[in-house]
Amino acid sequence: MKKLFFSISLVFLLFLTSVYSASADTLIAYPMEGQSQGPGDTADGIGEVVFVDEIFTDINNRATASQSSMVSNPIKAMLQASFNTDQFQLLSRGFMSFDTSVIGEFDSIDSGTLSLSGTFKEADLGENDLWVVRWPCNSVGVCYFVDIFTFNDSENDELASIDYFSFNDASAYNDLTLNSAGLDNVEPEGITGYATKFAWEAADSFTGSWSFGGRNSYWYTSSDQAGTAEDPKLTIEYTPGVAPDFFTRFYE
Amino acid sequence: MEVYKRDIAGVLAIVALGVGIIVAFDDSKEYREPPGKGPMAIEMEGLSIQDRMEYKNNAWMDVTLERRDGKEHFSYEGLDFYILERDSKRGAVYIRMDVYDGNEKLRVNNPLWIMNPPIKNHDGTYFKQQVTDDIVLDSKIYVEDPSGTMKSVLYEHVKNVNNL
Numbered sequence: 001m002k003k004l005f006f007s008i009s010l011v012f013l014l015f016l017t018s019v020y021s022a023s024a025d026t027l028i029a030y031p032m033e034g035q036s037q038g039p040g041d042t043a044d045g046i047g048e049v050v051f052v053d054e055i056f057t058d059i060n061n062r063a064t065a066s067q068s069s070m071v072s073n074p075i076k077a078m079l080q081a082s083f084n085t086d087q088f089q090l091l092s093r094g095f096m097s098f099d100t101s102v103i104g105e106f107d108s109i110d111s112g113t114l115s116l117s118g119t120f121k122e123a124d125l126g127e128n129d130l131w132v133v134r135w136p137c138n139s140v141g142v143c144y145f146v147d148i149f150t151f152n153d154s155e156n157d158e159l160a161s162i163d164y165f166s167f168n169d170a171s172a173y174n175d176l177t178l179n180s181a182g183l184d185n186v187e188p189e190g191i192t193g194y195a196t197k198f199a200w201e202a203a204d205s206f207t208g209s210w211s212f213g214g215r216n217s218y219w220y221t222s223s224d225q226a227g228t229a230e231d232p233k234l235t236i237e238y239t240p241g242v243a244p245d246f247f248t249r250f251y252e
Numbered sequence: 253m254e255v256y257k258r259d260i261a262g263v264l265a266i267v268a269l270g271v272g273i274i275v276a277f278d279d280s281k282e283y284r285e286p287p288g289k290g291p292m293a294i295e296m297e298g299l300s301i302q303d304r305m306e307y308k309n310n311a312w313m314d315v316t317l318e319r320r321d322g323k324e325h326f327s328y329e330g331l332d333f334y335i336l337e338r339d340s341k342r343g344a345v346y347i348r349m350d351v352y353d354g355n356e357k358l359r360v361n362n363p364l365w366i367m368n369p370p371i372k373n374h375d376g377t378y379f380k381q382q383v384t385d386d387i388v389l390d391s392k393i394y395v396e397d398p399s400g401t402m403k404s405v406l407y408e409h410v411k412n413v414n415n416l
Contacts, residue, residue: 026361026365029368073391219383235409
């Protein structure tokens with residue numbers, strides 16, 4: 001009798017496991033628009049260094065921005081040369097965070113896409129890819145607002161990217177596929193943050209063609225209009241998992 | 253700074269006073285002044301994070317759809333959407349749906365969890381938005397339209413996973 005009960009239980013558990021693992025869920029998340037209210041909120045915005053005149057590695061490694069905004073529309077990654085050879089006057093970075101709390105700790109993240117609705121681009125300094133990098137929410141814990149200190153919070157590993165030619169600036173979504181590091185950045189049961197910058201910034205080396213006042217930029221729509229169908233969008237496909245103690249609790 | 257074209261036919265270029273930049277209007281687009289905050293945005297002012305998200309979830313839940321074959325249905329961009337389940341739970345809008353292109357059933361990665369669902373949709377018009385001293389963009393005008401926004405978001409998902 002015990003053997004029969006054990007066998008039935010095993011079949012039932014295998015059935016449960018197969019049901020749980022066979023179905024993939026999709027999370028589609030948008031940042032909260034406007035000014036954030038505090039921890040638990042999400043946000044997007046820009047931090048930018050302006051009105052300076054310095055070499056690339058100096059402007060790229062500044063600890064703080066000159067100004068920031070969470071109500072700027074659109075967001076931009078922008079680098080502008082100054083009027084002195086090999087120096088720069090402006091650098092802007094974009095930041096965005098998403099509520100990924102519906103993804104459970106034991107869920108398996110299968111794929112992900114960060115979608116940015118492009119509105120403008122320019123490449124006076126030479127074509128350079130737009131990179132998506134990590135805006136660490138778990139360690140920094142401040143992904144609910146963007147301020148001048150946010151400027152230096154972003155990391156430099158490539159999580160997704162798009163080249164200048166491919167970037168659609170006609171108010172259409174650019175779907176940037178997250179690589180494995182980009183998927184690892186997703187915070188189950190938490191807030192997930194990403195930033196955008198030029199590949200030059202990540203490498204801490206400007207290898208373009210400097211020109212007098214020249215400018216590179218990628219512009220995309222922010223979430224500052226009470227939430228639109230073209231806001232930054234994070235899409236994650238994941239397979240619900242089962243907590244390790246599920247089976248333990250089942251037998252108790 | 254915003255520049256508007258009012259009742260002027262054809263392609264028009266004007267010089268925006270004060271900044272001296274050329275603003276070119278695209279004759280294929282309709283321009284108008286962007287409206288102020290809508291009633292939903294005003295109602296959300298002062299709400300907590302959770303209440304704002306719940307408000308937007310409810311806006312999606314309140315969208316009325318016609319019924320076809322016993323299911324909620326809408327057509328969008330030539331596709332037929334059948335909503336099998338629509339709920340608000342775990343802070344998100346939960347949707348399961350079937351989508352058809354004619355008789356062909358398209359792929360949908362059910363279920364969908366929409367976190368912080370948008371409620372504004374492009375109404376087809378534009379305004380001139382000066383975003384730097386020398387860049388003026390044709391910016392879309394968005395209006396509160398939870399129904400249109402929901403359909404657009406669900407269509408985007410289907411378009412992406414089916415490479416339409």
